[in-house]
Amino acid sequence: MPSIVITGDESTKEVFDTPYDKIGKITFIEVDNQSASAVTVTLQDVFTPFATDETPSPSEVTRNRKQFTVGAGEEKSWEDKTKSIEILGTCKLAFSTTSSDIKVTVGYDFE
Amino acid sequence: MIKLFPKTPEILQPNQYIVFKGKPGEDFPDFIQVDKPYIVEYTKQITFARSFIFPSGEKKTLSLANDSDYENYFNLFPTMKDSLYEILVGLKGGKNMLVFIQWPTERYPFELESPHIHVDLDSTITRMVSPITVDRSPADEPRLRIHTLKDLTEMYFQLYNNGPDYEKLVFKFLVNKCKIRAVEKMPERYRVIEGLSILLR
Numbered sequence: 431m432p433s434i435v436i437t438g439d440e441s442t443k444e445v446f447d448t449p450y451d452k453i454g455k456i457t458f459i460e461v462d463n464q465s466a467s468a469v470t471v472t473l474q475d476v477f478t479p480f481a482t483d484e485t486p487s488p489s490e491v492t493r494n495r496k497q498f499t500v501g502a503g504e505e506k507s508w509e510d511k512t513k514s515i516e517i518l519g520t521c522k523l524a525f526s527t528t529s530s531d532i533k534v535t536v537g538y539d540f541e
Numbered sequence: 542m543i544k545l546f547p548k549t550p551e552i553l554q555p556n557q558y559i560v561f562k563g564k565p566g567e568d569f570p571d572f573i574q575v576d577k578p579y580i581v582e583y584t585k586q587i588t589f590a591r592s593f594i595f596p597s598g599e600k601k602t603l604s605l606a607n608d609s610d611y612e613n614y615f616n617l618f619p620t621m622k623d624s625l626y627e628i629l630v631g632l633k634g635g636k637n638m639l640v641f642i643q644w645p646t647e648r649y650p651f652e653l654e655s656p657h658i659h660v661d662l663d664s665t666i667t668r669m670v671s672p673i674t675v676d677r678s679p680a681d682e683p684r685l686r687i688h689t690l691k692d693l694t695e696m697y698f699q700l701y702n703n704g705p706d707y708e709k710l711v712f713k714f715l716v717n718k719c720k721i722r723a724v725e726k727m728p729e730r731y732r733v734i735e736g737l738s739i740l741l742r
Contacts, residue, residue, distance in 0.1 A: 451590040451711050453634050479707060481612075482599035493707065512722050518709040541633075 431457055431539045438525040438532030441461065445521040445536050452540035454517030456496075459536055460507040463500040465529035472501045472526075477519025494524075542688045542734060543642060543650070543696070545673065549682050550716040557581050558728040559721065563736020570692040578731055579721040581625075589714040591615065595638065595702035600662055602643065605689065605696040615698070617716065618689045625690060625734075627717040631683030632675045634711045638703025639672035643697035650740045662701055668729045672701075680713040688734050697704050 436443045448454040456473065463469050473496040479488045495515050500506050523534055544550075553559070558578050561568075565575040595601070619626050626658065632640065641660055644650055649660040651671035661667035678685040681683035702708050 451592050451713075453709055453711075477594050477707075479596050480593040480597060480601065482601045484599045485596060488596075491707065511588060516709075 431537060433458075433535055433537040436523055436534045436536060437530055438465075438471070438523070438534060439528055439529055439530040440525070442474075442522055442524045442526055445523055446517075446538055447502040447520050448517050449540060454521055455539045455541055456512040456515045456517065456521075457537035458487055458506070458507060458509040459497055459498060459534065462505045462533045462535075464495055464503060464531040464533075465527065467527050467529075467531075468499060468501045469532050470497055470526040472497050472524040473515065474522040474524055475484055475517045475519055476522055542693070542736065543644065543740065544633075544686050545596060545651075545677065546684045546686065549629070549684060550686050551648030552586075552629065552715070553581050553584060553625075553719050553732070555581055555583050558724075559625070559734055560727075560731045561734050561736065562739060564738045568736025568738050570622075570690055573690065575736075578724050578727050580724050582720045584720075585715040585718045587718060588664035589617075589716060590711060592634070592709060592711040594707055594709045595635070595700060597702050597708055598703055600699060600701040602697050602699045604729040605687070605698065615712075615714075617621055617687075617714065618693065619691045619718070622691055623720055623722060625688060625719040625721050627719060628687045628689065629683040629715040629717075630673070630678060630685040630687060631680035631713040631715075632673065632678055632710060633680035633713060634675065634702070635702070636675050638708050638710040639668060639674060639701045639703050640710075641672055643699055643703070644737065644740070645694045646697065649740075650737075660706060662699075668701065668703065675710075680711065681736055683715065684712070694737060
């Protein structure tokens with residue numbers, strides 16, 4: 431299953447696009463924060479819903495799926511807590527502070 | 542034409558026979574002979590997928606017929622008189638998504654006989670009458686089978702998100718495209734394809 435390392439040097443970074451006929455699953459997340467301050471990483475799901483009777487002209491939606499906070503100089507990983515997370519559209523990471531010393535490894539799969 | 546099975550049904554194979562049952566001139570297009578046998582001359586399988594992300598508590602009705610607006614039409618009707626589409630419909634993803642079958646327009650053929658319970662999305666109880674769900678026809682073991690013909694009365698899927706959050710529902714279609722030809726002699730074994738009047742009885 432694929433994984434990717436994302437550097438937290440911008441406030442938002444794209445991780446993957448879920449294929450049209452699939453649902454994305456997060457298999458694990460590792461945050462290595464070697465920056466000088468704590469960081470909160472938010473796992474986001476960005477998509478545009480289908481036009482319904484109630485909302486005929488839908489706009490893009492951003493749903494925060496999970497937040498992870500890691501102190502300065504710490505490294506943490508999550509596996510069991512991420513397996514139930516579903517990504518319907520584009521998976522992004524949002525960083526509370528930005529630094530090239532923040533590395534996030536995201537493992538994912540599609541079902 | 543529409544059936545929900547307890548397990549995945551067998552699809553039609555070449556040299557098998559079918560007989561259309563129902564009201565002549567009403568249930569089927571004029572070119573179909575009711576109560577007469579047809580042979581399946583050859584088949585071809587096409588897979589097709591559609592997906593939808595729905596907000597909680599919202600609905601949309603989509604036609605299975607053909608149209609250039611392929612967002613709102615599934616385009617699952619043949620265009621040739623000698624074609625029969627046998628379609629297995631499997632669902633994946635949103636466990637709270639409900640799919641209601643309407644045939645014809647705004648008519649729910651799968652209802653109980655009681656006059657007190659009808660499909661009505663406004664009530665938590667009445668929206669539980671005959672919805673197709675991921676559990677009832679999963680993508681890897683589809684149990685919903687639909688037959689379509691050129692010029693057949695239009696069928697619809699009405700989608701409703703019965704959950705508390707956005708849900709993504711994926712339709713996986715296996716279209717068994719059958720070329721059929723009328724034959725004179727009634728075979729010993731054949732499969733019945735029932736028309737709308739039988740379904741609404």
